[in-house]
Amino acid sequence: MNAQIPEITLNNGIRMPQLGFGVFQVPDAETTAAVSAALQAGYRSIDTAAVYGNEAGVGRAIAESGLPREELFVTSKVWVSDHGYDNALRAYDEALERLGLEYLDLFLVHWPTPASGLYPETWRALEKLYADGRVRAIGVSNFEPAHLERIAGDGRVVPAVNQIELHPALQNRAVVAANEARGIVTEAWSPLAQGAVLGDDAVLSAAAAHGKSAAQVVLRWHLQQGRVVIPKSVTPSRIAENIDVFDFELTADELAAIDGLERDGRTGPHPDSFNG
Template sequence: MAETGPSTAGVDVGGGVVLPQVGFGVFQIPPDEAQKAVEDALAAGYRLIDTAAAYNNEAGVGAGIQASGVPRDEIVVTTKLRNGNQGARSTREAIERSRDALGVDHIDVYLIHWPSPARDLYRESWSDMEAAVGDGLVRSIGVSNFLAEHLERLLASTSTRPALNQLEVHPTFQQRELTALCEQHGIKVEAYSPLGQGADLGSPVVAGIARRLGATPAQVILAWHLAHGRVVIPKSVRPERMAENLDVTGLRLSDADRRAIDSLETGVRVGGDPATFEITQIR
């Protein structure tokens, strides 16, 4: 029976940036806990760290990177433009603030966090981001939570396509049409809340596959993402869980396993709806 597994080469998002398929997300990690979490993640072997200005923990992330002893050029740092800073000029200022908070001379991947359609400023922000790449402040640029209408509008107004679209994707919310559109345009997909914020771990289908493979439900779901070619950014503050989440690159799912998890789609989000989401700061 055929088996599917992850790419061993990582995911190329341009600008000399190659994303490991399993990264470490810091959403909802308090600012005073972010440094230790990042140090622990880097010690466990993670080399992709994902944060955002809206998480209010960039300084802690930067401190963790500095204290880790891992060479900066081995770490891919992603952060994001919060809604309240969208627009011409204010985007450039936000990039500078994120660089200062993180303590880095460049940001590897910079994303527009939400399309924030009520503001209708993401195209102006994109122009500032393109300029930041030209000036060496950012290496690769992309978007997050962009639906088809936002992507198509942006693509129609720029010659630089987003390298990445970071989306809520998990077994019960797969966004198949949107991910297919991204693939059609050469836009890589990165899954946040890859376990459905824990809700998908209780699936009997997932549990059955996990028992048969001698893996945990989390490992099975992460392996399913990797088999679909996505980057994933699970979050945990527990070192043993960090190591467990990272230890999936050798786990192979059969095509039947993958199809069984594919069948869990319910169309139910656990996060905000990009068509309406307008919060400017998470914490």
């Protein structure tokens, strides 16, 4: 792992870089170059998913990097069309094939889709993969407190991570509290709100005070509150900028001012969009 990036210890003892690189909405043809730039910049955690359609591009970048596999932390996710026990097991094998890897560090249930009733069964498949030593850690994404309660009651393994949309405009406090109560690490997707919060006065004031960009300030806000964060970019200069956030610290007043930016600033789909 990159010594510059702090690590979070998951509830099964596995250590995960606190800052990683996301590839949501990056076309496969552009993914290899983006991930290669991220690895060269020092990122060692890469987050992808089956539905992104770019696992193969991630795999090419990893193979071309020459980095030892044990220095990387790779996450992918099972999509809603592969819910169910057997389907999820097959989806894991297919993800490994596309990535060209022998194992994943973290495998997530991408959405709960409660109306289908299959997410507890899907979770059991991930528990099986974990019990068999085929994946280092398992978790969920976009799970609300009720969904966490359901699998905690039915399952044997508590999710290591819950990856949710979280940024200053949408802080998802109830989900974060449910995660903390169960020892689940909160991982923020869309951590920069697709740029929607970068012009807020609280962010710009802190950026000016520290000689940093607005994006760096928001990423630092996440990190100082103990979350894992996975910013995305295809621009090498932005990729390098987003990892350069470990040489300053926001004050308590600056953190509080950014906390105060909360509104329903959702930038992605709501979990209810995938109820079927």
